[in-house]
Amino acid sequence: MNLLDLHSHILFDVDHGVQDRKLYRALLLEYRKYGFGTLVLTPHVFHPTVKTKVANIRENFRLASEDAAKVGIRTILGAELYLGSQLEVK
Helix, strand or coil: CCEEEEEECCCCCCCCCCCCHHHHHHHHHHHHHCCEEEEEECCEECCCCCCCCHHHHHHHHHHHHHHHHHCCCEEEECCEECCCCCCCCC
16 A cells, blocks of 8 residues: 555644654654555644744754655655735745
């Protein structure tokens, strides 16, 4: 099986999802065990009530991708955009 998760908050130390890299690594093993081969990591962006450490996203994704590759999982960086009543993304 090669399942795909299109929406996850497992990028560590970014928003309300996984808080540290150790837990992230443990979750990767669970994903692999259940047949997932690709994960799209989707931290919140522009959400008014979720505190997102935007400065951490790219570096943490780089580290997360390295960890995932070690267990045979491909990662893609996405985002959960909150646009609300905005007419344009700021």
